Amino acid sequence: xxxxxxxxxxxxxxxxxxxxxxxxxxxxxxxxxxxxxxxxxxxxxxxxxxxxxxxxxxxxxxxxxxxxxxxxxxxxxxxxxxxxxxxxxxxxxxxxxxxxxxxxxxxxxxxxxxxxxxxxxxxxxxxxxxxxxxxxxxxxxxxxxxxxxxxxxxxxxxxxxxxxxxxxxxxxxxxxxxxxxxxxxxxxxxxxxxxxxxxxxxxxxxxxxxxxxxxxxxxxxxxxxxxxxxxxxxxxxxxxxxxxxxxxxxxxxxx
Amino acid sequence: xxxxxxxxxxxxxxxxxxxxxxxxxxxxxxxxxxxxxxxxxxxxxxxxxxxxxxxxxxxxxxxxxxxxxxxxxxxxxxxxxxxxxxxxxxxxxxxxxxxxxxxxxxxxxxxxxxxxxxxxxxxxxxxxxxxxxxxxxxxxxxxxxxxxxxxxxxxxxxxxxxxxxxxxxxxxxxxxxxxxxxxxxxxxxxxxxxxxxxxxxxxxxxxxxxxxxxxxxxxxxxxxxxxxxxxxxxxxxxxxxxxxxxxxxxxxxxxxxxxxxxxxxxxxxxxxxxxxxxxxxxxxxxxxxxxxxxxxxxxx
Numbered sequence: 001x002x003x004x005x006x007x008x009x010x011x012x013x014x015x016x017x018x019x020x021x022x023x024x025x026x027x028x029x030x031x032x033x034x035x036x037x038x039x040x041x042x043x044x045x046x047x048x049x050x051x052x053x054x055x056x057x058x059x060x061x062x063x064x065x066x067x068x069x070x071x072x073x074x075x076x077x078x079x080x081x082x083x084x085x086x087x088x089x090x091x092x093x094x095x096x097x098x099x100x101x102x103x104x105x106x107x108x109x110x111x112x113x114x115x116x117x118x119x120x121x122x123x124x125x126x127x128x129x130x131x132x133x134x135x136x137x138x139x140x141x142x143x144x145x146x147x148x149x150x151x152x153x154x155x156x157x158x159x160x161x162x163x164x165x166x167x168x169x170x171x172x173x174x175x176x177x178x179x180x181x182x183x184x185x186x187x188x189x190x191x192x193x194x195x196x197x198x199x200x201x202x203x204x205x206x207x208x209x210x211x212x213x214x215x216x217x218x219x220x221x222x223x224x225x226x227x228x229x230x231x232x233x234x235x236x237x238x239x240x241x242x243x244x245x246x247x248x249x250x251x252x253x254x255x
Numbered sequence: 256x257x258x259x260x261x262x263x264x265x266x267x268x269x270x271x272x273x274x275x276x277x278x279x280x281x282x283x284x285x286x287x288x289x290x291x292x293x294x295x296x297x298x299x300x301x302x303x304x305x306x307x308x309x310x311x312x313x314x315x316x317x318x319x320x321x322x323x324x325x326x327x328x329x330x331x332x333x334x335x336x337x338x339x340x341x342x343x344x345x346x347x348x349x350x351x352x353x354x355x356x357x358x359x360x361x362x363x364x365x366x367x368x369x370x371x372x373x374x375x376x377x378x379x380x381x382x383x384x385x386x387x388x389x390x391x392x393x394x395x396x397x398x399x400x401x402x403x404x405x406x407x408x409x410x411x412x413x414x415x416x417x418x419x420x421x422x423x424x425x426x427x428x429x430x431x432x433x434x435x436x437x438x439x440x441x442x443x444x445x446x447x448x449x450x451x452x453x454x455x456x457x458x459x460x461x462x463x464x465x466x467x468x469x470x471x472x473x474x475x476x477x478x479x480x481x482x483x484x485x486x487x488x489x490x491x492x493x494x495x496x497x498x499x500x501x502x503x504x505x506x507x508x509x510x511x512x513x514x515x516x517x518x519x520x521x522x523x524x525x526x527x528x529x530x531x532x533x534x535x536x537x538x539x540x541x542x543x544x545x546x547x548x549x550x551x552x553x554x555x
Binding site: 066130 | 284333337435
């Protein structure tokens, strides 16, 4: 019998499968954190989790509510000052995988976490970059975890906080950005990946969803890669770990 | 008591002037709310506040009318939502000046300030809209490789207030757990105020010198205020008060609720000891479990 699961659980499980054992991952709070800890509890026990707050090789025994939770320090391999995290680890190419999300993501994978509307007189003021823009510049393999939605996936973001595959016509190479940019976008219905030009296209559907249902939530005419892939749902063991061990209070597994 | 030890009231009166650039650092960990509250009580105005994450402490200072300008890189309530005093001051043009970077940009600004250099270089911002809205983000061409790199100006605060687990009376301060940019911010500053959970003997500091993050020669004042970082935390002393952060959403959203909070917990108490007395049960609820490290041999 197929395992029942929620969209958030699917996203965490799909993102977890992207991680290989032994990799060094720059982790954010929320679903990326759940994905990393799920991978650590299943196929990637030697994953090295780095948080921008300075914890390296963190093994959080409780779900961190903030990026600077004390549980990230207890039992970690190293606590580094933030200068070291950004310069020696991230800028110096020591981070294999970076995770990002945001309020808006566009067809070139640019991410906005700064403002909706004009910067000078914003409709909604969002938190800003934090460490996101440097993760987008430097991570060797950058993954995005975001729920689909017309407003969240416009053709062009209102503000480029974190660079994608192409910014205002310029490629990453032309801009001198060393990292990969968003090579995979894990959503609640499908996976998007950039084509050779850097435009995000639909590459795989989750069980039960159609191309039309994905297009309805995306603000640009979505190209569909052939052959279109499928993604298996989470296993019973993955769902159990997420619900019982990793986020029992459903802080981040809402919906 | 001798050395540089003084009360929070004296330290703020001496080192935080109207119109000055003030940094209360600490990345999630060791954010000195006690200092923020005293600045509010003393009615400071036109401050330029700098911090990576304004957090609740600057949301309170902005809400209390102390700030003219905010320099920052991520303004949210971590894991909860928004800083509503900050958002009110911006959405619809509330008059708060801002200067916005990424975390790395802020880290680099403090590092340049701490190093006595006019600016720092970093590889970032190409393709983003940040330089468009912040003219202080510029570029420089590397004289060795020809690569175009981003630059940010040094940040030299008038005063940095750092919370630490312990210090001696001269200000040799020891921190463990997340270190954020405390050291860089302190070395970049004209004055440094160290606020501690515990005042200890110099001999204890000398028994473990690798743990000293901020040395006495750069420290102007030492303030002893246990639980001074609440609702932030102090590793080994007390946990982060996540419930407070969650509750702040409703408080900061409603200007009347914010005023009531400030009246009761900031203006309504003279210092941290009185604040803790008012928050009965708080210390017991958040007290850290003992988890001692192995210790090392400094002998030779």
